[in-house]
Amino acid sequence: MESRDSIADIWGERTPYSGQDAWPVRVDQRTTEAPERWVQSACVLCSNGCGCDIAVKDGRIVGVRGRAQDVVNRGRLGPKGLHGWEANNSPDRLTHPLVRRNGKLERASWDEAMALIVEQTQRVKREYSAGAIGFYTSGQLFIEEYYTLGIIGKAGLGTPHMDGNTRLCTATAAAALKESFGSDGQPGSYFDVDTTDCILMVGHNMSNTDTVLWMRVLDRRRHADPPKLIVIDPRTTMTAREADLHLAPKVGTNVAVLNGVLHLLIQGGHVDRAFIDRHTMGFDDLAQLVAAYPPERVEAISGVPAADLRRAADLIGSSSKLLSTCLQGVYQSNQATAAAVQINNINLVLGRIGRPGCGILQMNGQPTSQNTRETGADGDLPAFRNWNNIAHIEDLARVWNVDPAIIPHWTPPTHAMQIFRYCETGSIRMLWIQATNPAVSLPNLNRVRAILQKEGLFVVVQDAFLTETAQMADVVLPAALWGEKTGTFTNVDRTVHISHKAVEPPGEARSDFDIFVDFARRMDFKDKDGAPLIKWTTPEQAFEDWKACTRGRPCDYTGLSYDKLTGGSGIPWPCNSEHPDGEHYIYKDLVFPTDADYCESFGHDIITGAPVPEKEYRAHNPAGRAVLKGAEYMPPFEEPDADYPLFLTTGRLVYHFHTRTKTGRAPALANAAPDDFVQIAREDAEKLGIVDGDWVRVTSRRGNAEARAKIGDIGPGEVFISFHYGYWDEPGRARAANELTIYEWDPVSKQPHYKYAAVRIEKVDAPTTAQPERMDPAQPGVASPTAQESGVIHALKEAKDVLVEGWEKAKPVRAHVADYLGLLQASERRLVKAFEQTRTTHPDEPDIGPLCHLFERWSGAAADALDPFVAQYGERREGEPERLDEALVVQRKQGGFDMLRDLHDLWLLVNESMISLDVLEQAARSLHDKAFEAAIRQIRQQNKRQLEWLHGRIRQAAPQTLVVPS
Known part of the structure; x- marks a missing residue:
């Protein structure tokens, strides 16, 4: 049964509406067989977090339907949600642990695999300290799993090296919210779409990245009183075509454009001085800075016509409400945090916050990325505590009943790309990766592959499939997927959902939660009284401990429970005695979590990334006021030149999610977008003699990729490639966008710069660049080496191992x-x-x-x-x-x-x-x-x-x- 063909009809029929909580119900459903039962869950294939039910028959998932009662989606699902579940039934699921022996991954028992991981953990800690152990996690796990992992790393081992692939997609959202409001946590709600009269989308191609939220925007705009829509994006996307005004700045110039908008809003008298004086600090400095960005200067920098910039400011300033959103076009581009903060500033100088229709959605890229930030599975401390505030460290130590000294607070937390850099230098000796695929998703893949295969680095990969990254691991642990385990997670607008276990995982696969609990038990982690550090054995028990950890913090979960989340809609935090049903508008009292004793961060210089000292922050304590921070425009570090005359930017396609580990195994999604393409401006294509469908080679200073050309809908001098495509399905050529990208990051959020790299393009008759990463010969579709080849390879590997072992023992290893x-x-x-x-x-x-x-x-x-x-x-x-x-x-x-x-x-x-x-x-x-x-x-x-x-x-x-x- 299929309610619509979501491949051809991505967003479905329109249901116009206007008014708070007035979005009509439309239940989308797709099943391949009549189900025996339905199990409550929520979709994990974008950050929207749509409520859904899982259809089950004969112990297998056979479909999904949207939950009509859920406030997030009112029953709607996008193409990924309606099809992505088919990956659970893929025949190439990992079903048993693998251990590398004699250079080859071979089947092992759970006891063998876990014993090896524990042995290596203890050895590395004993010989090199916990600082030689790193964890790199995902935006796909549940709260209970992240929280358990966070305690293992921060209180069991005491390593500061914990981060997730959320660093690649959502770190700037967290950073910008901390800079402006003192803490993470979205100031907006999806309900703002229902009542706003103006929407500003900056670097956010919502039609592709958040299809159901886009349905909500489209439905609102089909009513008789539609909100104005302004889109800032270098490409002419479906989102841009819908807009009343599309600004197409040159890649890397977001700060200049946003400074220009702020200048015109201030100059035009649109700002709310009473709100500014009472609820913010820093306005005079901001106004002085943006005064240097009149429309003509902005046009010279960005290419945005001065008249269009003036019109944008008029539309925003003349509205009575404003909902601002942004995503990777800001977060992964030049001056990421600085630009995201300017978006916050636009709402703040207008006083458009804390009431319906007036919000900011610093969007996330993954479904549970909010929870990596909340639980401490990344570089943050649990429940938005401040790692630079000793009172917060002591409070967390009290919750966990550990010595505060074990919790890493002696240095800023290590972000993902620095973790890999430490692996590269040999400083990190063990890296445990869960549910993510850095061999495709990190920038400068040639360098990343060399790091993952570095001698002396012990790599553990925990995943449901033998990904490009798992191919390089020393131990591979088969993990359960969504629908095969129970847990909770939180979407962009802070709505918490429960996902109940619908079916058993295949073979010997285990949930990430069970793997972490087993590891903690085998490591015998204790609290300071000698009791087990991890005191739970079920997800619900872990959730109850998590609730206690959040008490009194901005993300207060204490009013939630598994029972309360089961049967109805998702519920937003804060949910506690003050807000028993949750709260959609967290700043309606206009008091922000910026007080020095409460804030999550003392902030940074948003140009250099230098942290603001605690003493300085306390001297100017915002004490509940939002902070307005300006930023001068700085050009990208790498720009086009004679050798590399074009600017590359990367992004998403509507049918795929991240590295296609799941969506590439859903037949309809795979067939809808089977391969990558290179999008080129018509003017550039004519100069190069390229037409639609030609093979082209794109080359940067780091590598190259080959795909077919797609002409139009992008500015001259710019090139677009999606980041989804890697090598597990054997394209036979270099095609991953990250072969080309820069190993470089934003100074504040430490998010990589995927949105600009200087490249050149040439037409080729056919692909000639070999696939840079070979898949395991034992995998289907790849010829196994001959016996003679295997013997030679094995002999060479043995000789190399002997040499490396001798060198490792001979070279001086010491602490500094x-x-x-x-x-x-x-x-x-x-x-x-x-x-x-x-x-x-x-x-x-x-x-x-x-x-x-x-x-x-x-x-x-x-x-x-x-x-x-x-x-x-x-x-x-x-x-x-x-x-x-x-x-x-x-x-x-x-x-x-x-x-x-x-x-x-x-x-x-x-x-x-x-x-x-x-x-x-x-x-x-x-x-x-x-x-x-x-x-x-x-x-x-x-x-x-x-x-x-x-x-x-x-x-x-x-x-x-x-x-x-x-």
Whole structure:
């Protein structure tokens, strides 16, 4: 039974409406057999989170239907939701663990696989510390799984190296919300579509990425009183065609365009000064910055006509409400966080927030990516706690009943691409990957493949299929998919759904939850009282613990339960005693979570990424006000040139999700978009002699890809390739878009820059570039090597293994704490010498002598205080400490300018020690060496006092010395 052909009719029939909660019901359904029963769930094939029911017959999934009562979709489903479930029944599902033996993945038992993982975990931790272990997870798991994983990593092992592929698609959403509002959590709701009179979509091709939310927008716009729609996107997409106004900026110029809009809104008198003065801070600085972006300058930078920019500002400013949304066209492009923050600023300067029709949806790219951020399975702390606030660390330690020192807070959390960089350098020795496929999804794939296959890196992959990444693993664990396990998850507008287990997973596959609980049991993780750290065995028990962890935080789940989520609609957080039915408008009281004691982050410089110090944030405590942060436009790091004259951008297709691990195994979706294409402007195609359907090769400084050309609907000088296509289905050629992209990230959110790379295009008669990643010979459709070839390959592999093993044993492996200890101790001894020299050079200065004598004693005592730790950790200076002597410990004459220079050099030398102290403090925390940490704090306090005196004395001496001739 099929209610519509969603391949041909993607969005279905229109049901016009207007008004809060007035969207009519339309139940979409597709089943291949008459079901015996229906099981409640929600779709996991985009971030919309549509309620659905799973059809079951004979223990198999046979279809889905939308849930009419669900507030998110009112029964509607998109093509991925209606077809994607077929991947569960795919014949190439992983059904048993695999372990690499003699270079080949072979079948193993669960006990063998888990014993090997535990053995490697314990060995790496023992030999290299927990800092040599990394976790890279997904946007596909459930809350209960993420939360268990987060505790394992942060309180069981104590590693700061935890992130997910949500870093690739949604990290900027979280970062921008923290910068503006002090905490993650969407300020908008899907209900805003029902009542708004103006929608601004920036870099958000909603018709493809969120098909059901797009249905809601289309239905609202088919009513007699439609909201205006403004779309900012370089391509002429279906979303752009629907718009009342389409702005098509050059790739990488979002900040300039948004600054121009802000300038015109302020200049035109559209801003709400009463709201700004009462509920925000930073407006004057923002207004001054955007005043430098008049429409003519914006046009020169972005190509957006000045008249169109003025019209956009008029449409926005003259409306009474505003719903703003954005996605990867912002998050994966140049100045990602800076641009996303400007979108927040537009709503804030207008006072359009906290009431129906006035919201911001910093959209997510994956269905459960909100939960990686909430639970701490990525670089964040659970329940939006601030990793830089010791009170939050102590509170989390109380919830988990562990020593606060075990929770990584001695350094900023490690983001995904830095994790892979540590793997590349050998600093991370074990990497556990769950339900994601970095061998296709990360940028610069040639580099990523080399990292995943690096000798000395133990890779575990947990997945339902033998993906391109799993092919390179040392252990592969077969995982259950959606519909084969129970759990909860949260969509973009904070609506929480429950997904009940409908069928058993195939073969020996297990849920991610069961795998994590089993690992924790085998590792024997304990809390500080000796009880098991992971105290639950069922998802519902884990959910109850998660609720306790969220109490009093912005994402308060305490009013939710499995029973409450079962039978009806999804429910938004916060859901607690104050909001027993959930709350769609979290900022209706116009109090934002920016107070210094409550906020999730103290913020950053949104251009450089430098963190705002806690002391500085507290000095200007927003105390419930939103923060307006401006950003000047900065051009992309890589731009087109004579060798690579075009700009590549990447994105999604409506029929596929991420690397097609599931959608590529649903026949209708695979047939609707069987292969990639290269979209080229008509003007560029004519210059190159390319017509629709020609084979073309796209080349960047990192690699190349080949696909057929598609002409039109994109600006001159720009090229588009979707990021879905990899190599598991053996195309036989290089075609993955990420062969071309840049291994580079946004300075604040650390999200990769997928949306710009300089490339060139050439027409080819047929593909000639070999597929860069071969699939396992045992897989269907790939010829196995001959016996002779297998013998040669095996012999070469054995010889290589022997050589590598010998080299690993022979090469010196050591921690570098000793190096910095030696550097610090030598710096303090150099300070003794420098203070003594300054004292004797300037005997007639009444303050220099006594103060320098005091500082000599302090620095000498500091150097001596490090002796026990040098004895413990060793000393290795490698000649570095002497490098400043010649430059800074200079003999000068008494008085005047020479005295000022001596004070200046002393200030530099003390700062040299301060940097070493900062570095060693992070190491001491990571080592959980409290005595070492206390010694570092004592030395820092003395050095800080030295710096303060020197700074004041320099300022005192400077005017007379520099201005009055002598």
